[in-house]
Amino acid sequence: EAGVAQSPRYKIIEKRQSVAFWCNPISGHATLYWYQQILGQGPKLLIQFQNNGVVDDSQLPKDRFSAERLKGVDSTLKIQPAKLEDSAVYLCATPGGGTGELFFGEGSRLTVL
């Protein structure tokens, strides 16, 4: 089990700048999630992919957030332009195991100044 790799771990930008996060999930998992976790809260689903197609992006602020999953493997999440309220940890996850539990990456912590 190779885990879920995310980068960068930390990013500090000024408001109105852009940022991109990258996720490399466990090999072979068709489903991939991006979550946003604001400090002191539970994760909030931003987007769910099945292979390279979008299953659910109902909570993705599409005026500034975009995500893609080329070839059904790696995925990138982009924010442009960033706002102060985008400061959060962005978690990437894929399912694993027989009970459907999610395996998470270490997350990318974004600070918008």
Add this chain to the structure above:
Amino acid sequence: AQKITQTQPGMFVQEKEAVTLDCTYDTSDPSYGLFWYKQPSSGEMIFLIYQGSYDQQNATEGRYSLNFQKARKSANLVISASQLGDSAMYFCAMREGFLSNYQLIWGAGTKLIIKP
């Protein structure tokens, strides 16, 4: 209405004592699963234990057990013999419906601090 409720924002527990973290849920779907995750200060979300709605017995994983009371719609996490390394945020989450959906509904979390 909140589907997952964790009523304890924070808890202090003495090392070696047992601790119970509360979780109540709300669903009309007869098929669902309940998960507990641990999130240390490093930020990674770590899966601890799972309980399916049709499981007859309460789930156990090492020092973790799940006190599943279906009629009361509660799924409390019990950590026996707590250790300093158990200090973290703990999240309860629920998956409704079929396994292929995979989407989780999350509680707000409980911050657990183990005192030496």
